[in-house]
Every structure is written in C-alpha cells, then in structure tokens.
Amino acid sequence: MLQRLSFVRRLRQELFTDSRVVQERLRQLGGSGTVRTTLEEIRREGNEDQNKTKSKDMSNSNSKSARTSTAAATESSTPPNTVLRITLDNPLRANALCGKMLAELGDAVQTAVGLELQDPASATAAKPKLACVVIQGAGRHFCAGSDLNLLANATADTAKDMLNFMHTVTTCFKTLSVPTIALLQGDAIGGGSELVTMTDYQVADEAAARIRFVHARRGLTPGWGGAARLIHMVGAHRASQALMSARMFTAKDAHNYGLFSHLAPAGEAPRVCDDLVQTLTSNDPAAIASAKLLSLRGFIESLEASQDTEKEMFESAFARLQW
Numbered sequence: 001m002l003q004r005l006s007f008v009r010r011l012r013q014e015l016f017t018d019s020r021v022v023q024e025r026l027r028q029l030g031g032s033g034t035v036r037t038t039l040e041e042i043r044r045e046g047n048e049d050q051n052k053t054k055s056k057d058m059s060n061s062n063s064k065s066a067r068t069s070t071a072a073a074t075e076s077s078t079p080p081n082t083v084l085r086i087t088l089d090n091p092l093r094a095n096a097l098c099g100k101m102l103a104e105l106g107d108a109v110q111t112a113v114g115l116e117l118q119d120p121a122s123a124t125a126a127k128p129k130l131a132c133v134v135i136q137g138a139g140r141h142f143c144a145g146s147d148l149n150l151l152a153n154a155t156a157d158t159a160k161d162m163l164n165f166m167h168t169v170t171t172c173f174k175t176l177s178v179p180t181i182a183l184l185q186g187d188a189i190g191g192g193s194e195l196v197t198m199t200d201y202q203v204a205d206e207a208a209a210r211i212r213f214v215h216a217r218r219g220l221t222p223g224w225g226g227a228a229r230l231i232h233m234v235g236a237h238r239a240s241q242a243l244m245s246a247r248m249f250t251a252k253d254a255h256n257y258g259l260f261s262h263l264a265p266a267g268e269a270p271r272v273c274d275d276l277v278q279t280l281t282s283n284d285p286a287a288i289a290s291a292k293l294l295s296l297r298g299f300i301e302s303l304e305a306s307q308d309t310e311k312e313m314f315e316s317a318f319a320r321l322q323w
C-alpha cells in the first residue's frame with residue numbers, strides 16, 4: 001500500500017542503495033554500544049494465560065529466557081505474526097547513538113522494510129510476515145540522542161552524512177505500513193525525542209519517562225528529521241513551542257501534549273506495550289496499512305517540500321557551533 005507511493009519507493013531506494021556508502025562511513029566511526037533486533041512471534045491460539053505468558057516473555061526481550069523463547073519462536077515455525085523489536089543498547093551513555101549505532105539503526109530499519117516488502121505467501125521462518133515494530137532503549141533510558149563526542153569531533157562532512165542518513169532512516173521507519181511503537185521507560189532527549197516522533201504509538205512509564213527537544217539549548221535544530229514529524233504529531237503551534245522552549249516534558253505533560261499515546265503505571269510499560277501489540281496485530285493488516293497511508297498522505301506531500309529546509313537549518317546551526 002504505502003510502497004505504491006513514489007516518495008516511499010524512492011526512500012526505500014535511498015535506504016538500500018544510495019545510502020550504503022554513507023552508512024559504512026558512519027559505521028567506521030565506531031563507538032560504544034549496539035542496536036539489537038529480535039523477531040518475536042505473536043501466538044493467537046491457546047488460552048489467555050498462554051498468550052499472557054507469551055507476551056510477558058516478550059516484554060523482557062533483554063532477559064535470557066525471553067531471548068530463548070524468541071529464538072524458539074523463530075526456529076519452531078513460520079510465525080503468523082511477527083514483531084520486530086529494536087533495542088538501542090548503550091546504557092552507560094543513556095543509549096546515545098555513536099556512528100556505529102546510527103549505521104546499525106539503519107540495518108534494523110532495512111530489516112523491517114525487507115520483511116514488509118516481501119510477498120506474504122513467501123513468508124518463511126527466516127523471513128516471517130511483519131506485523132508490528134517496537135523500538136526501546138536498554139536500561140534506564142530510551143535514547144539521549146546523538147553521542148555528544150561524535151558531534152564534538154565531527155567534521156562538516158560527517159555532520160552532513162549523519163543528517164542525510166538519519167533523515168532517510170527515520171522517514172523510512174515513519175512510513176512503514178505496519179504499526180510502530182516506542183516503549184519509553186526513561187528519557188528521550190534531542191535525537192532521542194526525534195526518534196519518538198517517527199513512531200505511531202508511544203507507551204511511556206508514567207513515573208520515569210520524559211521527553212525533551214533540547215536542540216535550542218545546544219544551539220542546534222533537529223538533525224534527524226524530527227521537526228516535520230513533530231508538527232505532524234502535535235500541530236505547528238505546539239511543535240514550535242516545544243522546540244523554542246526546549247522544555248523537559250514529564251510523561252503526564254507529554255501525554256497531554258500529544259507526544260505520548262499511552263501512560264503505563266510505574267514499571268508496567270512493557271506489559272502495556274505487549275497488550276497494545278496484541279490489539280494492533282489482531283486487526284486486518286491491509287486495513288492498518290490503509291489507515292497509515294491516509295494519515296501520512298499529507299505528511300509525505302509536505303515533507304518533500306520541507307525536508308531540505310530542515311537540513312539546511314541544521315547545517316547552518318552546526319557550522320555556527322564551536323564544539
């Protein structure tokens with residue numbers, strides 16, 4: 001459905017071919033941390049308890065037992081419904097993304113697009129049919145944005161690479177034809193807040209999750225395509241207020257502002273996220289893709305015009321900064 005749009009097709013082309021060289025340059029920058037992806041099966045058969053047990057395992061995808069059950073799910077059969085879980089894993093640096101992790105986030109989105117594009121009839125254990133994508137952070141936080149050391153040592157060319165690559169990656173993610181969920185158990189700051197704007201749903205721990213478009217505090221403007229998506233999420237007026245103020249939103253403030261779709265009781269965000277996955281993936285996939293296409297149509301048309309402006313503003317802000 002979405003793939004029929006020429007803009008979306010061009011994006012996929014950029015992601016898989018035009019960005020390859022840039023992606024490898026970013027990967028060569030190295031850095032700590034990694035971006036992990038796991039495929040998790042959603043079982044429909046069996047009693048509620050089994051489903052609950054199954055989804056409970058999924059919510060601890062970092063624990064060994066969940067990985068085992070995930071691995072088992074992938075090996076045992078061609079899963080009817082598959083969740084791709086992306087984990088930003090750099091907890092010692094609040095899951096800030098270094099060059100290597102930016103490239104690996106691109107790998108993860110390429111995996112999602114690859115699963116999305118395949119013919120459902122050709123689904124196999126190795127390439128099952130994608131039903132939903134969850135993106136989360138390891139440890140206490142969601143994502144603290146770009147690694148500040150990466151930015152401080154970046155040349156103008158490196159900044160341009162990151163800018164162009166992350167616009168492609170995050171816009172591809174935003175235009176996936178399946179539901180996407182940000183699982184927020186901590187802070188989403190700067191580029192981390194921009195990653196939140198690429199998701200359809202945001203399940204946030206009401207006690208621990210926060211979001212801050214901190215750019216103006218650092219003399220920057222959004223560099224990962226977050227401005228246009230923020231406007232699409234909350235409207236131009238509220239978007240400009242969030243960007244100009246660079247204020248920290250608590251989970252409750254963010255929910256009232258339209259930045260977080262779901263508030264979960266303290267410690268229960270993984271369970272609430274798994275319940276949302278169950279709900280969304282029990283609906284007709286083609287109807288979901290159509291709903292996304294309808295909601296994204298205007299965003300995509302305006303994005304083609306506004307994207308260059310967002311990039312130009314980041315580059316001039318980056319040039320002004322004396323890191």
Ligand SMILES: CC[C@@H](C(=O)O)C(=O)SCCNC(=O)CCNC(=O)[C@H](O)C(C)(C)COP(=O)(O)OP(=O)(O)OC[C@H]1O[C@@H](n2cnc3c(N)ncnc32)[C@H](O)[C@@H]1OP(=O)(O)O
Pocket residue numbers: 092093094096141143144145146147148149151187189190191192194214215218220221222223224
């Ligand atoms: C183009 C990208 C650009 C954009 O478009 O937005 C950016 O993303 S620029 C970066 C914007 N991000 C920030 O400004 C976030 C800065 N960090 C924080 O505000 C806080 O760390 C936090 C995320 C709110 C978490 O606070 P807290 O829980 O108190 O933890 P610490 O502050 O002690 O951090 C733990 C640890 O992580 C390191 N850290 C945090 N953020 C980054 C970062 N962006 N890059 C590199 N390292 C980061 C922090 O230094 C601590 O490490 P140690 O000092 O070694 O303990």
